[in-house]
Amino acid sequence: MKFLAKLGRSSLFLYAILSGFGYTLSRPGLLIKQLYHIGVLTFWLIAISGLFVGMVLGLQGVYTLSTFGAESSLGIMVAASLVRELGPVVSALLFAGRAGSALTAEIGLMKATEQLSAMEMMAIDPLKYIMAPRFFAGFISLPLLAALFSAVGVLGGHLAGVDLLHVDAGSYWSQMQSAIDFHDDIVNGIIKSIIFAWLVSWIALFEGYDANPTSAGISRATTRTVVNSAFAILLFDFLLTALMFGTP
Amino acid sequence: MQCKSIEILVGLFVSLCIAALFFLALQVSNFSDLQDNGSYTVIAHFENAGGLKNKALVSMAGVPIGRVADISFDSDNYDALVKMRIDARYNNLPTDTSASILTAGLLGDKYIGLTPGGLDEFLQEGDSIELTQSALVLERLISQFLFNSSDKDE
Numbered sequence: 001m002k003f004l005a006k007l008g009r010s011s012l013f014l015y016a017i018l019s020g021f022g023y024t025l026s027r028p029g030l031l032i033k034q035l036y037h038i039g040v041l042t043f044w045l046i047a048i049s050g051l052f053v054g055m056v057l058g059l060q061g062v063y064t065l066s067t068f069g070a071e072s073s074l075g076i077m078v079a080a081s082l083v084r085e086l087g088p089v090v091s092a093l094l095f096a097g098r099a100g101s102a103l104t105a106e107i108g109l110m111k112a113t114e115q116l117s118a119m120e121m122m123a124i125d126p127l128k129y130i131m132a133p134r135f136f137a138g139f140i141s142l143p144l145l146a147a148l149f150s151a152v153g154v155l156g157g158h159l160a161g162v163d164l165l166h167v168d169a170g171s172y173w174s175q176m177q178s179a180i181d182f183h184d185d186i187v188n189g190i191i192k193s194i195i196f197a198w199l200v201s202w203i204a205l206f207e208g209y210d211a212n213p214t215s216a217g218i219s220r221a222t223t224r225t226v227v228n229s230a231f232a233i234l235l236f237d238f239l240l241t242a243l244m245f246g247t248p
Numbered sequence: 249m250q251c252k253s254i255e256i257l258v259g260l261f262v263s264l265c266i267a268a269l270f271f272l273a274l275q276v277s278n279f280s281d282l283q284d285n286g287s288y289t290v291i292a293h294f295e296n297a298g299g300l301k302n303k304a305l306v307s308m309a310g311v312p313i314g315r316v317a318d319i320s321f322d323s324d325n326y327d328a329l330v331k332m333r334i335d336a337r338y339n340n341l342p343t344d345t346s347a348s349i350l351t352a353g354l355l356g357d358k359y360i361g362l363t364p365g366g367l368d369e370f371l372q373e374g375d376s377i378e379l380t381q382s383a384l385v386l387e388r389l390i391s392q393f394l395f396n397s398s399d400k401d402e
Contacts, residue, residue, distance in 0.1 A: 036254045040261040079276050144265030151268035154276055173275070181303065182277040190269075 010206045013127070017205070020125075020132030030133040038099045038134065039141030043148070045098055046091050050149035053086060054078060054156025061157070062165045071167045075176030078157035079150075083180060083189045084245070087150035089237050092196035095142050096229035100204035103134055104225040107208025108218035116209075131205050138201030139194070146193035188244045195240065199232045286336040288373040289317065292347045292360075296382035297328035299358040300349055306332045308362040313338045316360065332360065334371075342367045346379035358383060 024031055061077045107130065110116050116126045154176075161167045180186070204225045211221035294300075297319055306314035314334035322329040334341070344365030351358055362377075371377070 032255055032258050035258045035261070040257050043261055043264075083272065083276065144262065144269075147269040147272060148265045151271045151276075154272075176276055180277040182273055186272050186277050 006210070009210065010202070013131075013206050013209060014202055016127040017131050017135045017202075020128035021136070023128045024132045024136050027133070030129070031137055034133045034137035035141060038103070038137045039145065042095060042098050042141065042145060045094055046145045046149050047152050049090065049094055050082075050087075050152035051156040051159075053090060053149075054082065054153030054158075055160040057081060057086075057153070058157035058160030059165070062161055062167060071161075071165075072171035073175055074157070074161045074167050075172035075174075076179040078161070079154050079176045079180050080185065082150045082153040082157075083185050085237070085241070087153065088146045088189050088193040088196055089233060091146040091149040092142060092193060092200060092233045093230055095138075095145060095197075096200045096204070096226055096233070099138065099141070100200050100225050100229055101222045103138070103201075103204040104208040104211070104222045105218060107131075107134075107205060108211035108213075108221050111209065111211060112213040112215070112218060114213075131209070135201045135205055138204070139197045142197030142200065143190055143193045146196075147190065150189065184244075188240075191244075192237065192240050195236060196233050199236060200229045203229050203232060287314065287333040288336055288339065288371075289331055289333055290371050290373075290375050290377055292330050292332070292377040292380050293322065293325060294328045294330055294347075294349060294380050294382050296385060297330055297349060298383045298385050299351075300328075300330065300360070300383060301358065304357060305359040306334060306362060307359060308338070308341075308364065313362070330360070339370060341371045343369045343371055343375065344379065345371065345377055346381070347377045348381035349383035351384065 057078045058074065061074045062071055065071050065073060065077065107116075110126075110130065116130070119126045119129065158169070158172060162169045162172055207221045207225045207228070211217045300316060300319060302316055302319060304316040305312045306316060314332050316330060317333045318331040320329050341362065342365040344367045346363045346365065348361050348363070349358055350361045365379075
């Protein structure tokens, strides 16, 4: 019952945020400020993680593929796993840890110090003024960050596989290009990350808004954001993968 | 000034990420293949299209000139109906061109190899390639080999 009530409250909350879309568009300054806090500050985390994930894929790929004498397929392996799965999923998990937890803590503290009630007193709707720009900033940032993650990862795989372990550079790129399809792989990866962005932003903002206005309540809400986001991301990843790639 | 530098950083962030997207589209995927100069469709009936996949290459003389667009079962003739899209640059394939399903390497992907004929008329949109050769099915080949050798023993 508690779960159902929470789901209902969060849906109403989402509806209120989405109706603030026009308000956000009319105040681009607010959106840009949140894009900075949510997107730009996550940039290096995503770029560096992407590089290392790509390099690990490159090393492990050469190690495994060389048993079959198929090192030339390294490019396909690295790019397909990054673009389809690791790019959207890992960047969404990192995003939930980096930006989602910060959002929850910020909004929970705003609630605890009664800034949100103060805004309501001044006839400013906090859902529109505070939540909507943050939601849309997350919604815009994460797909961009996922694309960045995949691109840097492919370069990382090149670094480890080609420069370190001397796989042929020509076959790395050409096999990758012939096997990766723009619509089936890259567009589907982006659709995934758009859905993850929606999930993470929604969960993070709602947990902050719904938090107990005490210090313990905020800490619990922040934890819930990270845990629930991770669950939601992995669950939806399975569903989306089954939908997109399940039928051959 | 504070606001200004934030705007610049956000602009930089968005443009870098979009550059990454372009990199994925152009370098990693076969997106550049799609920007062709138009294409036309020809169809071919194969007795067996085993292992051929959508978007498999159609090549002539080893050069890719098109892709397989659709593979379906033709319930009138009980064979496989394969639609291929051929790049419009190569609009002078003779009508008696033959098509065969080949394999790249021993275990590689299946592709369609076209061999040009000698007629002066060219294939048009929607035309059908009459001379086809099916995919080589390894199991059938092996069983043929086994039965042949057992025949000899008797």
